[in-house]
Amino acid sequence: MTKPQQTTPGRDIEFSGVGVTFHSGDRDVVAVTDVTQHIPDRTFVSIVGPSGCGKSTLLSVVAGLQRPTTGEVRIGGEPVRGPNRQVGLVFQEDSTLPWRTVTDNVRFALQMAGVSRAEQRDRAADAIELVGLSGFEQAFPHALSGGMRQRVALARTLAAQPSVVLMDEPFAALDQQTRLLLGGEVVRIWSQTHQTVLFITHDISEAILLSQQVWVMSYRPGTIIDVIDVDLPDDRDPGIVSTPAFNALQNRVWESLRAESMRGFAQETGSGGVGR
Amino acid sequence: MTAALDSASPARRTRRRSSDATVSAIATAGLLVALVVVLQVGAAAKWWSSAILPAPTAVARSAWDLLATGQFWSDVGRTSFEIIMSLIIGLGLGLLLALGFWKAPYIGRVLEPYLMAFYAVPLVLFYPVMMVLVGINAWSVIVLASIMALIPMAVNCWVGLAGIPPVYLRLARSVRCTPLQTLWRIALPAAAPFIMAGLRLGTVYALIGAIAMEFTTAQAGMGYRIRYLYEYYSTVQMYAYIVVVLIVSMILTGALVAAERSLLSRRGNR
Numbered sequence: 001m002t003k004p005q006q007t008t009p010g011r012d013i014e015f016s017g018v019g020v021t022f023h024s025g026d027r028d029v030v031a032v033t034d035v036t037q038h039i040p041d042r043t044f045v046s047i048v049g050p051s052g053c054g055k056s057t058l059l060s061v062v063a064g065l066q067r068p069t070t071g072e073v074r075i076g077g078e079p080v081r082g083p084n085r086q087v088g089l090v091f092q093e094d095s096t097l098p099w100r101t102v103t104d105n106v107r108f109a110l111q112m113a114g115v116s117r118a119e120q121r122d123r124a125a126d127a128i129e130l131v132g133l134s135g136f137e138q139a140f141p142h143a144l145s146g147g148m149r150q151r152v153a154l155a156r157t158l159a160a161q162p163s164v165v166l167m168d169e170p171f172a173a174l175d176q177q178t179r180l181l182l183g184g185e186v187v188r189i190w191s192q193t194h195q196t197v198l199f200i201t202h203d204i205s206e207a208i209l210l211s212q213q214v215w216v217m218s219y220r221p222g223t224i225i226d227v228i229d230v231d232l233p234d235d236r237d238p239g240i241v242s243t244p245a246f247n248a249l250q251n252r253v254w255e256s257l258r259a260e261s262m263r264g265f266a267q268e269t270g271s272g273g274v275g276r
Numbered sequence: 277m278t279a280a281l282d283s284a285s286p287a288r289r290t291r292r293r294s295s296d297a298t299v300s301a302i303a304t305a306g307l308l309v310a311l312v313v314v315l316q317v318g319a320a321a322k323w324w325s326s327a328i329l330p331a332p333t334a335v336a337r338s339a340w341d342l343l344a345t346g347q348f349w350s351d352v353g354r355t356s357f358e359i360i361m362s363l364i365i366g367l368g369l370g371l372l373l374a375l376g377f378w379k380a381p382y383i384g385r386v387l388e389p390y391l392m393a394f395y396a397v398p399l400v401l402f403y404p405v406m407m408v409l410v411g412i413n414a415w416s417v418i419v420l421a422s423i424m425a426l427i428p429m430a431v432n433c434w435v436g437l438a439g440i441p442p443v444y445l446r447l448a449r450s451v452r453c454t455p456l457q458t459l460w461r462i463a464l465p466a467a468a469p470f471i472m473a474g475l476r477l478g479t480v481y482a483l484i485g486a487i488a489m490e491f492t493t494a495q496a497g498m499g500y501r502i503r504y505l506y507e508y509y510s511t512v513q514m515y516a517y518i519v520v521v522l523i524v525s526m527i528l529t530g531a532l533v534a535a536e537r538s539l540l541s542r543r544g545n546r
Binding site for chain 1: 441443444446447449450451452453457461462465466468542543544
């Protein structure tokens, strides 16, 4: 059942001097500055950072939805110039289309790409099984829970067989139990498909649970201030969160992140001196 | 105990709800029957002059006879032509206008006050102007009825399009939808509940517009015929025409309401 996904090799992502500046009114806001990093192919990387640090902006650059002001991103050696069907995107908001059934939602990208009907059906069925939604093919999104709708969105992305998957806080709106469960599912799916994944989150344990590498992003202007390798086994399950190794990693990430979170908090509230 | 209650309650609730619906449907129909009976009895007992309010049976007989006259069908043809043309022109232009406003929000902001102001204007006022411009024919009716249908259609479609969750459009961009795919596969279905409401309101407005305009000055059509019969004291025939117009408009709006409901329930909006 997982054959189709395995046929697409992951590709590496190269960031060189990426910066994004927004103009709001007559002042410039530097959202992202000078990100130079490399994600090897078939690697799962998470970016953690305080809210408003430009994580999502950086992801939009990789997705080709946002042009960088400086530098560039290369996927498999090719510079990103716009949205690319080889790059799959999972959004934070509920992006299931309420007028389509689960199957029709999952085959959406394939239909837009002009894939034959028979292949749309096969690939949608495989993706639905992969995310554990068998039996709900003909359901409409309103009949599903928030967690199940995110599974539909994930299946839609996987059905397109992208070599790179970008996830923008896909579980942020869900409750803690569902997040943990879906996190475990993502690990399981990734261990079968091995795309290159860039995952955005503000949840440290989620980042460690899923990834092989965690990047810590600073508060505005956002840049990568720390890179932490996660030397846990690839086929981990959510139970790993209670092990000492996991705890040590969590402390390590938190150490990098704490100062940035406080700086961000101080700037947003304008009080200036929290914890300094 | 709790589990048993839980599993029993949804079924019970559905049963009660469906029986409620049956009761209210019967009550609605019953009210109509009661009204007809009162009208019939009142006319027979001469509680009022049958020149003012004839007996329903007389009206029904007259309506039945009308179906065999060429006059009736030519009136129906004229009015149907006007209404169908105003629906095509008014609803079509309304949707196009809304798409334009959505794509060019600046123009939308400039024109919005006019559109909203027109919403409140009794457009029948402009009928004399139309007669001067277009002449006393079907087209002066069609132009005004089209404008009346256009306004609620444009406003509703625009609200629907402007309210599309931005994530749908980002999804469209990320999977490289063509502009036409974005329109047909994302924008129109996402705005469909509002477009349906616009269709329903626009149809009602076109109906009111066409009949009212015929009533005031036209030389043919259902509205014209009703006024004509009124002026010649042909009360029974006048009521027969009124009943036919009522039935046709009820069927038309009923079908649109049903379509709107089925669309909304499929999506779980209501």
